[in-house]
Amino acid sequence: MAPTALLPRRADISSVAPEEAPDLTAAPEAIEAEVPPGVVAQTLGEFVRGYASRIRAGESGVLPVIVAMLAILVVFTIISPNHVFLSPVNLVNLFQQAAVIMVLAMAEGFALVLGEIDLSVGFVGAIGGAITVQLIQPITTNWNWIPAILAGLLVCTVFGLIQGTLITRLRLPSFIVTLAGFLIANGIFLKILLLGPFSGYPNLAGQSDNLAVIYHLMWGTIDPNVSWIGAGVVVVGVGLAIWLGDSRRRRSGLVAPPASLSLIKIGLIAAVAVVVVGISNTNRANLGTLEGVPWFIPIVLVVFGAWTILLERTKFGRYMYAIGGNPEAARRAGINVSLVRTLAFGLCSFTAGVAVILYASLLGGMSNNIQGGQYVLYAVAAAVIGGTSLFGGRGKPLHGVLGGLVIAGIYNGLYLQGISDVEWQYIVTGLVLLAAVVIDAVSRRGAASGSVTRV
Amino acid sequence: MQREMTAAVAQAPATDEPLLKVRELDKHFGPVQALYHVDLDLPAGKVTALAGDNGAGKSVLTKCIAGIYQPDHGQIFWQGQPVHIRSARDSAHLGIEVVYQDLALADNLDIVQNMFLGRERLRNQLLDEDSMERSAGETLASLRVTTVRSIRQPVASLSGGQRQSVAVAKAVMWNSKLVIMDEPTAALGVVQTRQVLDLIKRLRDRGLAVMVISHNLTDVFEVADRIAVLYLGRLVVQADASKFSLQRVVEYMTTGGSSGADRATSKES
Numbered sequence: 051m052a053p054t055a056l057l058p059r060r061a062d063i064s065s066v067a068p069e070e071a072p073d074l075t076a077a078p079e080a081i082e083a084e085v086p087p088g089v090v091a092q093t094l095g096e097f098v099r100g101y102a103s104r105i106r107a108g109e110s111g112v113l114p115v116i117v118a119m120l121a122i123l124v125v126f127t128i129i130s131p132n133h134v135f136l137s138p139v140n141l142v143n144l145f146q147q148a149a150v151i152m153v154l155a156m157a158e159g160f161a162l163v164l165g166e167i168d169l170s171v172g173f174v175g176a177i178g179g180a181i182t183v184q185l186i187q188p189i190t191t192n193w194n195w196i197p198a199i200l201a202g203l204l205v206c207t208v209f210g211l212i213q214g215t216l217i218t219r220l221r222l223p224s225f226i227v228t229l230a231g232f233l234i235a236n237g238i239f240l241k242i243l244l245l246g247p248f249s250g251y252p253n254l255a256g257q258s259d260n261l262a263v264i265y266h267l268m269w270g271t272i273d274p275n276v277s278w279i280g281a282g283v284v285v286v287g288v289g290l291a292i293w294l295g296d297s298r299r300r301r302s303g304l305v306a307p308p309a310s311l312s313l314i315k316i317g318l319i320a321a322v323a324v325v326v327v328g329i330s331n332t333n334r335a336n337l338g339t340l341e342g343v344p345w346f347i348p349i350v351l352v353v354f355g356a357w358t359i360l361l362e363r364t365k366f367g368r369y370m371y372a373i374g375g376n377p378e379a380a381r382r383a384g385i386n387v388s389l390v391r392t393l394a395f396g397l398c399s400f401t402a403g404v405a406v407i408l409y410a411s412l413l414g415g416m417s418n419n420i421q422g423g424q425y426v427l428y429a430v431a432a433a434v435i436g437g438t439s440l441f442g443g444r445g446k447p448l449h450g451v452l453g454g455l456v457i458a459g460i461y462n463g464l465y466l467q468g469i470s471d472v473e474w475q476y477i478v479t480g481l482v483l484l485a486a487v488v489i490d491a492v493s494r495r496g497a498a499s500g501s502v503t504r505v
Numbered sequence: 506m507q508r509e510m511t512a513a514v515a516q517a518p519a520t521d522e523p524l525l526k527v528r529e530l531d532k533h534f535g536p537v538q539a540l541y542h543v544d545l546d547l548p549a550g551k552v553t554a555l556a557g558d559n560g561a562g563k564s565v566l567t568k569c570i571a572g573i574y575q576p577d578h579g580q581i582f583w584q585g586q587p588v589h590i591r592s593a594r595d596s597a598h599l600g601i602e603v604v605y606q607d608l609a610l611a612d613n614l615d616i617v618q619n620m621f622l623g624r625e626r627l628r629n630q631l632l633d634e635d636s637m638e639r640s641a642g643e644t645l646a647s648l649r650v651t652t653v654r655s656i657r658q659p660v661a662s663l664s665g666g667q668r669q670s671v672a673v674a675k676a677v678m679w680n681s682k683l684v685i686m687d688e689p690t691a692a693l694g695v696v697q698t699r700q701v702l703d704l705i706k707r708l709r710d711r712g713l714a715v716m717v718i719s720h721n722l723t724d725v726f727e728v729a730d731r732i733a734v735l736y737l738g739r740l741v742v743q744a745d746a747s748k749f750s751l752q753r754v755v756e757y758m759t760t761g762g763s764s765g766a767d768r769a770t771s772k773e774s
Contacts, residue, residue, distance in 0.1 A: 302639070305638065365625050368625060375611035376611040
C-alpha cells in the first residue's frame with residue numbers, strides 16, 4: 051500500500067478543479083421539477099406544489115390540453131348562436147366527430163411512443179374499412195359483419211407488419227416507408243372500392259342486418275337505463291381497482307399517491323362518466339326520441355382501456371417505452387427491439403382499421419373522398435396536443451382521447467359559426483398543432499438543459 | 506435472498522481459482538490485431554483495474570468477456586471450467602454483468618423500471634410492479650444508495666452519480682458474480698465519484714469480482730486490489746496494486762515496457 055502515499059489525495063484534486071466537478075446540488079429546483087409529484091408527495095398539498103413546480107419547468111403533462119378543452123368549451127359556448135355548442139345534441143355530435151380522431155390518434159401513438167411516425171394510418175385504415183364494407187354487401191359477398199370486420203382489421207395489421215418489417219429489418223426511416231405506404235394504401239383502397247358495385251352512399255341501414263350493425267356502430271344508441279348501469283359498472287370497477295391498488299401500495303410502504311389523490315382521481319372518472327351519460331341520455335331528437343349512450347362510446351372506451359393496459363401493465367408496453375427512450379439500452383437489456391417495433395406498427399395499423407370502420411359507419415359507407423391524408427395529420431395533432439411526444443418515449447392512449455376532443459371541438463365549433471370552409475379548419479387546426487409541438491419541444495428542452503447542469 | 510446466494514457462491518473460489526480466467530485470447534478485425542495472447546485473471550472478492558491508453562483493446566477485451574465479440578483464439582475459464590460465451594445472454598447467465606460507460610439506462614423510465622428492464626416479473630401476465638419495486642428498493646438499500654428521493658422517479662431526474670449507482674444496482678441484482686464497469690467515474694464530479702468508488706468497494710466486500718476499466722489512475726489506485734495494463738492489444742503486466750506506482754502504470758500504458766518503469770523505480774528510490 052506504500053505507493054498510495056505517492057498519489058495525490060482526492061481532496062487535492064477537488065481543490066485543483068472544483069469547477070469541473072459540478073454537484074447535483076447545483077440545480078436542485080431543476081431536479082425537483084422532473085420528479086413526478088405523484089411519486090414523492092405524501093399529502094395533497096405537496097402534490098399541488100410539486101405539480102406547480104413541474105408546470106413552471108415546462109413539464110406540464112395533460113394540463114395544456116385540459117386548458118385547451120375548457121377554452122374551446124367556454125369560447126364556442128359563448129359565441130355560438132343560442133349557445134348551441136353546449137346543447138346535448140351538439141355535444142353528442144362532437145363526441146361522434148371526435149371518436150374517429152381519438153382512435154386514429156391512439157393508433158398513431160404506437161408509432162410516436164417509439165419515436166417514429168406512421169403517415170399511412172388514414173389510408174391503411176381505409177383499406178380495412180373498404181374491405182369490411184364490401185364484404186357485407188348483400189348483393190355480392192354478403193358476409194356476416196363479424197368476419198367482415200376481422201378480415202378488414204387483419205389486412206390492416208398485415209399491411210402494418212410489412213411496413214414495420216421494412217422499417218426495422220432494412221433500417222429504413224419510418225417517415226419514408228409509411229409515406230410510400232400512404233400512397234400504396236390509397237391506391238389499394240381505391241381498387242377495393244372498384245371491386246364491388248358499392249362505392250358510395252346508399253344508406254347502410256335497413257338493407258341487411260349486417261349493414262345495420264355497421265351503421266349502428268356510430269348511430270345506434272344503448273337504452274338509457276342500460277347506459278347508466280354500464281357506466282356505473284365501469285366507474286365502480288375502475289374506481290375499485292385504483293383504490294385497492296393504491297391502498298395496498300400505501301400499506302406495504304411502496305410509492306403511492308396520498309389517499310386524497312386516489313379519491314380525486316376516482317371522483318374525476320365518475321364525474322366524466324356522469325357528464326357523458328347525462329348528456330347522451332337527454333332526448334336529442336326534434337321529433338320522437340333519440341336518447342342513450344351511442345355505441346361508439348363503449349367501443350372507444352374498449353380500445354382506450356385495452357391499449358392503456360397493454361402499454362402500462364405488460365412487458366410489451368414497457369419495452370415500447372424503453373425503446374422510445376433509449377433503444378440501445380433496450381437492446382442491451384436483451385429486448386428483441388426489432389420484434390417490438392414491428393409489432394407496434396402492426397398494432398398501429400390494426401387500430402387505424404378500427405378507426406376507419408367507425409368512420410365508414412359515420413359516413414354510412416366508404417367512398418373515394420375519404421380524406422386519408424388530412425386524417426393522418428389530425429391523428430398526429432391529436433396525440434401531440436394530448437401530450438404525446440414527437441421525440442419518442444412519452445405518450446399514452448389518454449393523450450389521443452383528449453387531443454381528439456380538442457380537434458373535434460375546434461372543427462365542431464367553427465362549423466357552428468358557419469365557418470364550414472375547410473380553409474379555416476385547416477388553419478386553426480394547424481395553429482393548434484403548432485402550439486402543441488412548441489409545448490412539447492420547450493418542455494423537452496427544459497428537461498435537456500436540466501440534465502446538462504447535472505452531468 | 507438472491508444477493509446472499511451471490512455472496513456465498515462468489516466467495517468460495519476466492520482463495521484458489523480466479524473466478525474468471527482468460528488465456529491466450531486473440532481477436533482481430535480484418536488486418537487489425539486488437540488483442541494478442543491476452544492472459545487475465547479476475548479473482549472474486551477483488552477489484553481488478555484494467556488500464557490502457559485509447560485503442561489498447563480494453564473495450565474489445567470487455568466485449569469478448571461479455572459475449573458481444575467472439576475471440577478468434579484462446580479460452581475463457583469460468584470457475585475453472587472452460588466456457589464459450591456466445592452472447593450477452595450467455596454472459597448474464599453465468600453471472601457476468603457489464604455497466605457500460607453510457608450506462609444504458611432509459612431516461613424516460615423510472616429507477617425500478619430500469620433495474621428490471623428486460624427481466625420484468627409478471628403476475629397473471631401483467632407486470633408485478635409491487636414485487637419489482639420491493640426488490641429494487643432492497644437492492645438499493647443494501648448498496649446504501651440512499652440519496653435518491655424516490656425509487657419511482659424517472660432516471661432523467663437523477664444526477665450522474667445516482668445514475669451510475671442505479672446502473673450498478675441493476676447489475677448486481679441479478680445474482681451476478683462478476684461486474685465489469687467501463688469508465689465508471691468518467692463523467693462524474695468529486696462527490697459523485699466518491700459515491701461510486703465506495704459502491705465499488707462494497708461490491709468487493711460482498712465477494713463479487715469487479716473489473717474496472719478506467720483512464721483515471723487516481724481512481725484506479727483508490728479502489729483497485731490488482732492492476733492489469735493493456736498496451737496495443739497485449740496484456741503487458743498484471744499484479745497486485747501494491748506492486749505499482751502511478752508512474753510505473755503510466756509507463757506501462759504509454760510504452761508497454763518495463764524499461765521506463767525501471768527508470769521510474771530508480772527515481773523513486
